[in-house]
Amino acid sequence: MREKTKILMATAVWGDWYINAYLAVNLPSLIAPGNLPELTRGCDLTYRLYTRRSDVSRLMSSPVMQAISRMMPVEVEILSEEKLAHPIAAHQWAWEQAMAAAKDSGRFILFMPPDVAWANGSFAHVADLLAEGKKAIFMTYLRVVSETFVPAFQDRSEGAQGAITMTGTDMVALSLRHMHPLMAAYCHDSLYFPSHAEMILWPVRSEGLLVRVLAREMFLYDPGHIGLTPQLLMDGDCGPREVAFIDDSDKLFAVSLAPLGKDISWHMEYRKATPLTLARWWLVYDSPSNDFVAGTHIRWHTGKPTAKLWRRQERRSDHLIRDAIAAREGVRIWRELNAMECHMAASILALATGMGLLAKAISNPSPATIFVPSDNALRQLSEETINNLAEPQNVRHLITFLRHHVAFETNAGASLYDRLRLENPASLALKTAAGYPLTIERSEKRLTVNGLEILEPERRVGRYMVYKINDVLAPNLAVVA
Amino acid sequence: MNAAFTALRQVAISQFLTDRFLGNFGWSREEYHGFDQLGPRLEPESVSGCLTDLVNRVPEDSPVGASIGSSLQMDQFIKTGRLEIDLVAPINGKSVFGNRTYFLSGLSAMERKIPQVAINCLSSLIADNPLCGSAYLLLGQIYYRQGLGKLALSNMNFAFLHPGDFWLDAGRSALDPVDIGEYKGYEVVFYKSEFHAVPKAGEFFFRSVDGHNALYHNCVASRLRRTLLQMLPKRLVSVLRQIIHSTPLRLVILRPVSLSGFLHGKDLMTVITAIEQNQADTRMNPKPVP
Numbered sequence: 001m002r003e004k005t006k007i008l009m010a011t012a013v014w015g016d017w018y019i020n021a022y023l024a025v026n027l028p029s030l031i032a033p034g035n036l037p038e039l040t041r042g043c044d045l046t047y048r049l050y051t052r053r054s055d056v057s058r059l060m061s062s063p064v065m066q067a068i069s070r071m072m073p074v075e076v077e078i079l080s081e082e083k084l085a086h087p088i089a090a091h092q093w094a095w096e097q098a099m100a101a102a103k104d105s106g107r108f109i110l111f112m113p114p115d116v117a118w119a120n121g122s123f124a125h126v127a128d129l130l131a132e133g134k135k136a137i138f139m140t141y142l143r144v145v146s147e148t149f150v151p152a153f154q155d156r157s158e159g160a161q162g163a164i165t166m167t168g169t170d171m172v173a174l175s176l177r178h179m180h181p182l183m184a185a186y187c188h189d190s191l192y193f194p195s196h197a198e199m200i201l202w203p204v205r206s207e208g209l210l211v212r213v214l215a216r217e218m219f220l221y222d223p224g225h226i227g228l229t230p231q232l233l234m235d236g237d238c239g240p241r242e243v244a245f246i247d248d249s250d251k252l253f254a255v256s257l258a259p260l261g262k263d264i265s266w267h268m269e270y271r272k273a274t275p276l277t278l279a280r281w282w283l284v285y286d287s288p289s290n291d292f293v294a295g296t297h298i299r300w301h302t303g304k305p306t307a308k309l310w311r312r313q314e315r316r317s318d319h320l321i322r323d324a325i326a327a328r329e330g331v332r333i334w335r336e337l338n339a340m341e342c343h344m345a346a347s348i349l350a351l352a353t354g355m356g357l358l359a360k361a362i363s364n365p366s367p368a369t370i371f372v373p374s375d376n377a378l379r380q381l382s383e384e385t386i387n388n389l390a391e392p393q394n395v396r397h398l399i400t401f402l403r404h405h406v407a408f409e410t411n412a413g414a415s416l417y418d419r420l421r422l423e424n425p426a427s428l429a430l431k432t433a434a435g436y437p438l439t440i441e442r443s444e445k446r447l448t449v450n451g452l453e454i455l456e457p458e459r460r461v462g463r464y465m466v467y468k469i470n471d472v473l474a475p476n477l478a479v480v481a
Numbered sequence: 482m483n484a485a486f487t488a489l490r491q492v493a494i495s496q497f498l499t500d501r502f503l504g505n506f507g508w509s510r511e512e513y514h515g516f517d518q519l520g521p522r523l524e525p526e527s528v529s530g531c532l533t534d535l536v537n538r539v540p541e542d543s544p545v546g547a548s549i550g551s552s553l554q555m556d557q558f559i560k561t562g563r564l565e566i567d568l569v570a571p572i573n574g575k576s577v578f579g580n581r582t583y584f585l586s587g588l589s590a591m592e593r594k595i596p597q598v599a600i601n602c603l604s605s606l607i608a609d610n611p612l613c614g615s616a617y618l619l620l621g622q623i624y625y626r627q628g629l630g631k632l633a634l635s636n637m638n639f640a641f642l643h644p645g646d647f648w649l650d651a652g653r654s655a656l657d658p659v660d661i662g663e664y665k666g667y668e669v670v671f672y673k674s675e676f677h678a679v680p681k682a683g684e685f686f687f688r689s690v691d692g693h694n695a696l697y698h699n700c701v702a703s704r705l706r707r708t709l710l711q712m713l714p715k716r717l718v719s720v721l722r723q724i725i726h727s728t729p730l731r732l733v734i735l736r737p738v739s740l741s742g743f744l745h746g747k748d749l750m751t752v753i754t755a756i757e758q759n760q761a762d763t764r765m766n767p768k769p770v771p
Contacts, residue, residue: 181495390630
């Protein structure tokens with residue numbers, strides 16, 4: 001018999017607003033029959049509560065907390081008044097404590113926000129994913145106006161013993177009627193797009209929302225197996241067999257409660273969700289898991305989806321995500337080119353990225369080896385040649401020029417020096433994205449590419465290895481006019 | 482007053498976003514209940530009226546008035562795609578509505594395919610806020626579409642170098658020349674509502690001192706300077722430059738000069754045409770070799 005997955009579930013909650021939301025909405029939705037009762041069937045859960053001393057009595061005496069206590073052990077950790085003077089730091093501290101405790105005891109960690117309502121069946125699906133061997137699960141929330149959603153949610157209560165039971169489709173329909181204006185700002189064509197660009201929405205007329213997420217913390221994961229970036233995102237790559245992003249409201253749906261006006265400062269200025277705007281935000285919240293997260297089509301629907309309508313929005317969303325990924329990688333490499341003092345190459349890349357041409361040049365930014373002409377090399381070309389590359393009638397030449405300097409290959413993660421040294425071949429054969437062959441050879445202490453000297457050791461930039469060379473690799477540049 | 486305006490504006494923006502979503506989703510306003518707790522005084526029509534009343538009570542040319550005015554202009558632009566003001570002549574540091582309005586004016590002109598007006602507005606914005614990456618980005622896009630490759634390259638690079646947006650306050654003097662880019666051997670700058678082109682021959686150059694950008698002339702005879710640059714190793718040249726810049730020698734060798742003696746014009750195309758004419762004249766009538 002498979003050993004049950006051990007999970008430490010943790011919540012940090014204090015203060016009237018949050019405790020009201022927790023006791024009136026969060027816990028009642030969690031004790032719906034398809035939620036925690038299903039999860040505890042397949043998993044060993046322990047619940048740890050971080051709270052203020054004066055809130056303990058109210059929390060532990062509530063009937064719904066007593067129902068939880070019958071399902072699993074509940075531990076209480078008191079947060080000092082000193083810690084609570086800085087709420088964000090207090091949350092961070094609680095989260096770190098819980099994560100460390102889970103890691104030390106070989107358990108998964110699930111950080112349960114107190115201001116979230118769950119559709120029935122959500123945690124049954126989580127249990128299924130864990131039974132499949134997933135080590136990390138992602139999900140995201142729709143935000144609703146707490147003042148109006150909570151009474152409406154409580155009115156729809158169908159469950160016994162304080163449980164609030166609602167299907168995913170019903171909860172999507174209800175939550176759209178109480179949708180927080182911040183969600184409307186996240187629509188792909190919004191002109192008040194939020195500065196915190198974590199998601200983009202495509203409404204599917206009368207049926208629901210298609211959601212794409214750019215970056216997300218893991219909702220539940222094994223901290224003994226997976227590390228975190230400084231922004232608390234997944235660090236490192238996990239294969240699709242170990243990671244899941246729950247992508248359908250029939251499987252899991254949850255809403256986050258927020259008062260009207262919360263985070264409104266995010267969307268008070270003119271801003272569009274352009275690839276470059278998204279790219280810049282994305283580099284701040286960088287994680288190897290981001291492309292996996294962004295590749296997920298999340299469907300929140302009020303009934304049976306009309307396949308054609310949803311596919312159309314998914315294709316549209318794919319275009320923006322593809323362009324945003326290209327812009328992100330363009331900005332990433334641009335920064336490195338400037339650090340390498342390849343300023344002219346950097347400006348060519350800036351132009352291609354700023355004009356949205358990079359997605360055409362590099363359609364799938366997988367690991368690659370990049371050769372960058374030095375400023376001296378580019379100065380050998382006439383100023384007219386360089387400037388002509390930056391004219392719209394020569395866009396194909398610009399794209400080809402870029403492609404001539406990139407070689408996609410799965411083992412681009414290892415440096416050319418190491419590969420030649422360890423494998424000891426006479427040379428390495430690569431092919432550029434333009435289909436042009438490259439030969440890497442070693443001569444004493446130098447490396448050459450097609451006879452051109454590689455000037456410096458490699459620089460690792462994200463998934464790329466970047467090398468500075470003393471010429472250009474574009475064979476037909478002279479014809480650009 | 483500002484706080485009241487901001488609070489009302491937040492409600493107005495929330496209502497606008499929600500109405501737009503409902504329209505796209507195919508639902509009527511009656512189907513939505515997220516605003517049910519707002520009282521009747523915060524119905525959209527009432528909010529709009531309150532905002533107008535508030536604006537009318539504030540002098541337009543006061544700092545609060547300018548801030549309120551530019552916010553309303555932006556909201557109007559977002560709702561209707563139009564700006565209700567005339568595009569003011571760009572004047573360094575003296576705009577009534579501020580950087581935001583210049584940006585939106587530039588954007589509006591771009592969308593209406595009036596690139597020269599867009600260039601003027603965006604250049605004015607950059608003159609006031611040289612860290613405005615969004616303005617450089619739009620300029621780069623305009624120059625690219627106009628086939629001005631060199632200017633497109635330099636502006637796109639600035640856009641990436643200064644990703645901050647137009648609401649940042651650069652704190653830099655608005656009376657300095659602002660670099661627009663290079664064109665055919667000339668450095669093009671924007672200064673006091675005009676574009677100027679200075680030859681990049683080496684004896685004239687822009688230098689930033691104490692946060693101020695200014696044009697300087699190297700008074701060493703050009704022939705002597707060219708000879709020294711050819712003969713001396715690059716490192717020695719670099720050391721000599723440092724010595725000159727950091728000692729009283731700079732007062733003798735480097736003199737600030739006015740831009741008035743150089744090619745200039747109210748719009749960029751005039752200056753570019755002048756540069757090209759200059760180059761054509763030089764090719765036809767080359768200077769005799771001494």
